[in-house]
Amino acid sequence: MNFKERVLTAMNHEEADRVPVMGLIMDPATVNKMLGKKPVDFVGLLQKPVLGNQIKNLLSSNRFWNNMYYGNFSAAMQAAASLGFDANWAVYALMKLTRDPQASVGWSWYDPYGRVWELAADTEGNINVNYSRALCDTEEKWEKWVEEKAPLFETMLRNTAAFHRKLVKDHGGRIYPMCYAAPGPFENSWQPIGFVNFTRLIYQKPDFVKKVIAFQTDLCLRNLEAVMKSGVEVVLGGDDLGQKTGPLLRPELVEKLYGESYRRMADLVHQRGRKFVFHSCGNIYALLDKFVEWGFDGIITMEPTAGMDLGRVRAQVGHKLVLIGNLDVSYLVVKGTRQEIEDAVRKAIGDAARGGGYILSTSHSHPLVDPVRLQWMVEAAHKYGRYPIGG
Amino acid sequence: MPDDSLAQLQRGLLDLDMEAALAAVHNVIAGGNQARVKEAVDVVTRSLEVVGKRFQDGEWYLAELVYAGEIAKDVMNALSPLMQSGGSPSRGTLVIGTVAGDLHDLGKNIVVNFARSAGFAVVDLGVDVSAQKFAAAVREHGPAVLGMSCLLTSTESQLAGVIDALKTQGLRDKLKVVIGGAALSERAARDVGADAFAPDAVTGVDMMKKWSAPA
Numbered sequence: 001m002n003f004k005e006r007v008l009t010a011m012n013h014e015e016a017d018r019v020p021v022m023g024l025i026m027d028p029a030t031v032n033k034m035l036g037k038k039p040v041d042f043v044g045l046l047q048k049p050v051l052g053n054q055i056k057n058l059l060s061s062n063r064f065w066n067n068m069y070y071g072n073f074s075a076a077m078q079a080a081a082s083l084g085f086d087a088n089w090a091v092y093a094l095m096k097l098t099r100d101p102q103a104s105v106g107w108s109w110y111d112p113y114g115r116v117w118e119l120a121a122d123t124e125g126n127i128n129v130n131y132s133r134a135l136c137d138t139e140e141k142w143e144k145w146v147e148e149k150a151p152l153f154e155t156m157l158r159n160t161a162a163f164h165r166k167l168v169k170d171h172g173g174r175i176y177p178m179c180y181a182a183p184g185p186f187e188n189s190w191q192p193i194g195f196v197n198f199t200r201l202i203y204q205k206p207d208f209v210k211k212v213i214a215f216q217t218d219l220c221l222r223n224l225e226a227v228m229k230s231g232v233e234v235v236l237g238g239d240d241l242g243q244k245t246g247p248l249l250r251p252e253l254v255e256k257l258y259g260e261s262y263r264r265m266a267d268l269v270h271q272r273g274r275k276f277v278f279h280s281c282g283n284i285y286a287l288l289d290k291f292v293e294w295g296f297d298g299i300i301t302m303e304p305t306a307g308m309d310l311g312r313v314r315a316q317v318g319h320k321l322v323l324i325g326n327l328d329v330s331y332l333v334v335k336g337t338r339q340e341i342e343d344a345v346r347k348a349i350g351d352a353a354r355g356g357g358y359i360l361s362t363s364h365s366h367p368l369v370d371p372v373r374l375q376w377m378v379e380a381a382h383k384y385g386r387y388p389i390g391g
Numbered sequence: 392m393p394d395d396s397l398a399q400l401q402r403g404l405l406d407l408d409m410e411a412a413l414a415a416v417h418n419v420i421a422g423g424n425q426a427r428v429k430e431a432v433d434v435v436t437r438s439l440e441v442v443g444k445r446f447q448d449g450e451w452y453l454a455e456l457v458y459a460g461e462i463a464k465d466v467m468n469a470l471s472p473l474m475q476s477g478g479s480p481s482r483g484t485l486v487i488g489t490v491a492g493d494l495h496d497l498g499k500n501i502v503v504n505f506a507r508s509a510g511f512a513v514v515d516l517g518v519d520v521s522a523q524k525f526a527a528a529v530r531e532h533g534p535a536v537l538g539m540s541c542l543l544t545s546t547e548s549q550l551a552g553v554i555d556a557l558k559t560q561g562l563r564d565k566l567k568v569v570i571g572g573a574a575l576s577e578r579a580a581r582d583v584g585a586d587a588f589a590p591d592a593v594t595g596v597d598m599m600k601k602w603s604a605p606a
Binding site: 102103104118120130132133195196199200202203204243244245246247248249250253281282305306330331 | 455491
């Protein structure tokens with residue numbers, strides 16, 4: 001069985017030759033370490049007055065941005081394949097480098113949705129990026145933003161389709177690209193506005209919130225269409241619906257505001273003959289049955305630091321959802337011992353892999369993930385993941 | 392006709408009705424009665440305890456916790472000009488901030504709202520706070536508790552840096568240190584030498600209340 005057959009067999013809740021292993025590799029720090037590449041001190045270069053502006057001008061070229069961005073994911077695919085992963089995730093993003101006095105390094109990425117991404121570097125110069133704040137904190141600013149950015153959304157969708165097509169063409173012969181249409185309607189509706197503001201609007205201006213969600217749902221459906229042009233059989237979508245102790249919104253409210261959006265996303269993917277896997281960080285037990293109801297085929301993440309236990313998830317939703325993930329990235333694949341990794345892999349496989357329907361992976365990407373420990377993880381999966389499990 | 396403003400204020404907070412809560416508090420203010428102002432502050436404190444309990448029991452979710460905190464904040468802002476001599480005695484001071492390199496403040500701000508309503512004097516240092524700034528604030532304000540928020544795993548090492556700075560300046564033993572944030576855990580608290588990890592804002596404020604209670 002090859003990597004693709006292994007992944008697709010698991011996606012059908014059937015036992016492959018062994019449990020597939022998926023990488024969530026995307027952080028430059030991890031990729032550089034894996035490929036033995038010296039990081040470019042991007043943040044350091046930005047601090048030089050003339051050079052900073054030159055880099056900004058260069059990156060504002062769509063072609064240059066796409067080449068740079070593709071290069072990172074192409075390297076991630078190459079690194080994941082070389083470690084023996086059967087699949088790796090891939091996501092396209094379009095960002096504009098912007099001078100930002102609020103940012104600690106003086107620059108941030110602004111994305112087309114109206115979100116600011118904090119730019120930082122680790123001690124070796126590897127870049128990392130995290131959502132930091134909203135640009136459209138009022139109704140008026142949001143309306144103006146989406147009107148002005150309409151052409152940018154079109155560019156983004158064209159780029160998304162081209163990115164995933166090329167990735168599948170270049171790497172699909174060695175590893176299965178899990179192409180991700182991110183982000184989803186929940187994150188896209190609150191993050192450009194800010195969570196506190198968005199919460200106020202839910203209670204005070206529900207019609208505006210409905211309008212935002214409808215806009216973002218349409219955009220998300222188009223993003224899914226763009227990703228599916230790559231031809232992959234499995235498509236990822238997602239929204240971080242959980243926080244450390246439970247969902248961010250009451251499940252009934254998630255259903256009321258976003259249920260229709262998620263049903264439409266799953267329906268669209270199914271109409272195209274593909275399977276839809278949903279990513280959500282956080283503690284999401286209270287939403288698992290909704291995921292089944294909305295028509296999702298699988299979920300990816302199940303963050304152990306938010307209390308997600310693979311055995312409990314399997315018991316709750318049985319084989320109604322394919323499960324991907326759950327290995328800890330806060331300690332296990334950062335500093336864990338080989339024995340701890342073997343034990344965790346063995347437990348995950350024992351908890352969720354019988355009868356198929358489980359793809360082993362870490363619960364997320366993480367800049368501190370150690371490639372040696374990822375190698376141990378893959379080796380342990382090969383050792384303990386052969387079907388029949390425990391046989 | 393009896394004045395039911397305080398009952399209306401409580402209903403506004405617990406039914407998440409901002410308009411009703413603010414209308415009630417404006418009635419209290421219009422009365423110009425200092426004792427009623429103090430009672431209104433107590434209503435906010437008690438109501439947020441109910442909100443916190445609902446959150447911890449899984450009855451309420453983060454958005455409801457946030458919005459209740461926002462209502463309480465607006466109410467307290469309306470009352471604050473009249474609170475000079477009517478406020479409750481402080482449970483002590485909390486110095487709080489998000490560590491250097493991290494700009495996230497949602498969790499921290501919920502703690503600030505709930506801690507203020509629970510009677511703590513809060514010194515909010517904001518986001519992207521350096522170890523030196525944390526240590527200087529501890530030296531200046533002599534807090535009972537230092538709270539540090541850290542969402543990003545990439546900035547987790549900053550927590551240990553702050554605690555080291557406190558130790559170097561002989562300040563560590565004078566206060567409790569609590570950390571919170573999506574990527575953290577009790578293991579992280581042990582690793583960096585904090586006293587506790589709070590998985591959510593309500594638990595964090597509960598810990599602070601226990602620490603500040605008379606022995």
